Amino acid sequence: MEKWTASYLFTEVNGKPVCLVCMQHVSVFKEYNIRRHCETQHGEKYDSLQGQLRQEKINELLVGLKKQQSVFTRSREVSDAAVKSSYIIANEIALASKSYYEGEFIKTCMLKAAELVCPEKRQAFANISLTRNTIAERISELSTDLDSQLKHKVKSFLAFSVAIDENTDNTDVAQLAIFIRGVDDTLAVTEEFLELVPMMDTTTAEDIFSSLVCALDRVGVDWSRAVSLATDGAPSMILKKAGVVTKFREKVQAANGGDAFWTFHCILHQEASCCKSLKMDHVIEVVVRTVNFIRARGLNHRQFDCLLSDNKITHGLPYHTEVRWLSRGAVLKRFFELRAEIGQFMETKGKPVMELQSLEWLQDLAFMVDITEHLNNLNKMLQGRKKVVTQYYDSIHAFKLKLTLWETQQGLSFKVRNCACTPSRA
Template sequence: MMKVCDQVCPEKKQAFSNVSLSRNTVAERTCDLATNLYDQLMEKGKDLVSFSLAVDESTDASDTAQLSVFIRGVDSNLCVTEELLGFKSMHGTTTGKEIFEEVCKCVTEIKLPWDKLVGLTTDGSPAMCGKKNGLVGRIREKMREENCAGELSVYHCIIHQESLCGKALKMEHVMTTVTQVVNFIRAKGLNHRQFKSFLDECGSEYADVPYHTEVRWLSRGKVLNRFFELREEICQFLQSKGKDTAELREQRFLCELAFLCDISSHLDALNLQLQGRGRIITDMYAAVRAFKTKLCLWENQMLQGNLGHFPCCQTIKTQISTAVCAQFAEKLSVLGAEFSRRFADFDVQKCRFELLSNPFAVDVENAPTNLQMELIELQCNDTLKSKYDAVGAAQFPQFIPDTMPQLRTQAAQLLSMFGSTYLCEQLFSLMKMTKTSHRRRLTDEHLRSILRVSSAQSLSPDIDELLASKKRCQVSGLGTSD
């Protein structure tokens, strides 16, 4: 910085030299920023009319279990706040009781009333989902003790569910073969270098084949598609190494590989739709419903031999017989049934979700009694209908008038719900980049502060207040006596 200052703005050299960059100063100021964000979140909590929690657990580089708790709250103006509520280091066991105690501390410390908790989304592990001793069961018991009138809506992360559905295809034998070949090419440096040189000599469109990593949602589809595109080059390279390529050239294996590539691409596209911050649970559910409908269409088309939505299969269409198409149609049917089974808890809320996604199309007679009068008034109001068409479902609740309090409350509850633990997964990625094998001595407090600042989205630290008004410049060696 000082060297740049000498060239760019030498008149500001003294101002730059006054900036303290000692490790203690940086650590303290990071903690101050995190504290400021937490204080703002506490202040926001006073105005929340409903909130939901997303809870997940992972381990860091020092094998310490880390519990992340995100809050999604909606205030009286129906504005959404989505922030990290707590990040707890658990040095012992991580049973349902211990997870509940930590989550309970997070809610209590920020002074949030339990009767405003409407939703809980977890990773689906037994410690989380146990109806008696898990986090879900204990929170429901806590809400009964607090005499909470509302019912807690519990969801298993929609992204995890979608990923698990893919296992119903039972095509691990294809993935195992692909993984073994990729590992042979990439595990040894010489093989990897020779393979890349081979692709370059062949004038291939691709320069390499990627690794498959089970914990990364999209790696499966990327590896399969690249493998399929390079199947001829891979066979030639393996033959040059004296490896048997008979299995890779079998018609059955090639057809299954093409089908798995295509369906994995479709699943990856759905996965991307479900990712991201600020996603409304009704939009996520709509994406899943659309995919289930697509599966029915693909199944019928596959039975007719129509491969229009399966580009990899189309490239080897002459090798795919009617019997093979029937087998693939059966797999699509199984996949559709798995989606219906895993998303049954979302299907139960379908009518409730429509109150947010399209309130003007809701059948009033089937709506809850306490909402029927307000729904009639809403659906007969042309001005509100125009506003809905203009701003969309996500922003429309803010324009529901105060004369419809029940609809506003219902909208607040739905807007506050998490559909996935995506934020927790994203935070764990930040954690692994922050607390590496070379930074294992990073304290729990400092790790928590770094992650709170780096994950902040709805809130931003008041820099002027923290670093200008309350901090005095301290320069090492300034004013010391001989």
């Protein structure tokens, strides 16, 4: 090729002969074609250049070619970086459950910041496409890629378990959430959200089971490797004769030859049942009624906040939501801390809370504050990804040992009743 460069002003770029003068490619890599191009297109101008002058001109043309190639390379790198940035931002928008329009707002913020921090890089930020349609397309592509990766990963599972939860969204559409967790031959655990299936019509056991089977078949699971199913404990899930659990077990055992199959429900929320079994309705009923009187009416809420502000108290009184039972601990704790202000406010409204004058009732309230706080802490320990059942068992077993310890310390109930209405924080 060096001979052809000196004789015909040609060089090789990506396996193709390129003229240094006009940058045209020659279709056939043969000396006859290269010589013909040089003689007919540039012979009149460059044939007179010989010896040192010709070599200097060739070097000049080679330098120009390298500069042009570097420009294209930098442009391609900038373009690749802009596309990658667009995907990263789209992923963050999806994870934060933000609107697709947020991409344009983010771009505006980035451009204004770039003008102050790095004005020379402003164009690089401007090249990032974050329009609503682009964000929607990026998220769709990311979802498709994740689904493809999951289908590939499922094939390597030696064993897998499934968890399902059926609930109703704010448009009254039942949504079936399906999760899958599997382990491969390297003992690497994969836990992924499989699919959210809208149940537009009925939500019978047969409907849920059919949707579950379709979702698992879509990713190509090996049914003989299923080992367990966890549900939310609804009747349609756990009925012995026609529940989802029964149907699922029959399908799995038909595939694995009758091997053992485990089922669980409410594995993370047994503490909720314990909390309800305390038989402390005489405390909860008073607290909920009082909180609702203050929070349900705008005037009462504003006046109570003014009372707290006058006493230099910055935190207010939260709502209690029965569905989200963890709020019970927060409400009880805040009610206990603000019991003096609540009693004063209810007196001014002509609805005194007589229980606040009872030492025995306040002791029961203090006990409820303590035990619900411990239960909430346990629940938080049981939350999160990448956990296995042994970790749940350790947390629950440790909590049971703590209960035994508190009970043996002269009796937990006696201790609370002698604590002058102050939570023990055992």
